[in-house]
Amino acid sequence: MYVPASNWFIAASLVMALILNFLPLQGDILIFRPDFVAIAIAYWNINHPHKMGMSVAFGMGLMMDVGNAGILGQHALAYCVIVYLTLIFGRRLRLFNSMQQAPQVGLILLIMQIVIVLVATSGGSALPDGQYFLAAVSGTLLWAPGSFLLSMLLKQKSDPDAL
């Protein structure tokens, strides 16, 4: 069932994702830390295309870059690529349930990480080891529960029986 999403709800979810990204984690968990903002952006663009434009993704990316103390524009570009890919493949992805979507979204997250690596290496950094891409795996694992949670919240918020 398609439930329309309000702009406020989308904004709140994105801010929440940003806070989750900013959690001060340390040590080995860092490797597995999924990019919550990327997942949120992918979710909204697959399930509610054209509600959240590329400019929002760009802005989120800039915030991520500053918070991450990285190259300005790195995450911005990566998130725009996510929006592009999800807009292109969104119609196809919506045919599947979230469990089946997960590996395909994982591929999109992997492409995003490759974009980030390309930007970093162009800035002179060395290539990271394979562990770095585990974040795409954790993002894939998070996709089904994450999209379930978001759709539940959305349904609850705009329950037609409540009227």
Add this chain to the structure above:
Amino acid sequence: METAPQFFRHGPGPFARLFVFALLSCLLIAGDVRFKYFPQLRQAIGVIIFPLQKIAYIPANIYDQVEEFIASFYLLEENVKLRLLYLENREQLLKLHSLEAENIHLRQLLGAVQQIENKTRTKTVLAEILYTPRDPFNHKITLNKGSQHHIQLGQAVIDDKGIVGQITQLYPWSSEVTLLTDRDHSVPVQVVRNSLRSVVSGTGKNDQLEVRYLSVNTDIQKGDQLVTSGIGGVYPPGIPVATVLRIERDPTGDFAQIISTPVAGVDRNRQVLILSLIQPESHDALEMPKIESGKN
């Protein structure tokens, strides 16, 4: 499509939009990497995201408090341990005091200025790590103290064991520290054993530093302690930086390849100390702390 009624709102296609934004980000990336443009943009975004970082820190705060609560049951034991540690340190401190006095005395005999007095007096500010980057490319951490807490660019950051890094970006309520392990970061050091001076630089890898520009036949050994030499005016002298891990002396090359590991837990701490050298401002204007100042 010219006469089709506007049922749907259509902007430019996804590819056109991606193209525009990709161009924009490429401009930003190039400007940021090559020329360090857009400091104001960074500042503005830094202020915007600060509340979010603060909120993200709440769980860590709660964790700290719970930990403190649990630790309060073991206070007596800890007290005894700390008292022993204090006595041990006290002894060393006394030794240090006598050494310092002796040093000053000898310097006076030599007619030297009382340099040591000025150089070693430092003030410290305790800061908590707000954020560690998620990717392995930037060796930086964000601290919860900024220009509002009188932190300045270029101040050294240490933990209980040694140098962690240097403050390279200031926001009003937070600051960024470039870690020792960053590729662009160098520290002037001295070997404790024979006071050989050199520069140690980050390699971009965790726990690996490189001692550069020492010739093949230099007297440096595995296990040598490297401490800051104080040259350059950024770091106070005598703070541990690294231990030499391995040395490759290739007779065909000009320089020995010396790999060392940082002493401080560069990527492990929750709290760090920000050091500020209290120096007479007048004749230090030339040595304004800057990240490149350690490079030669």
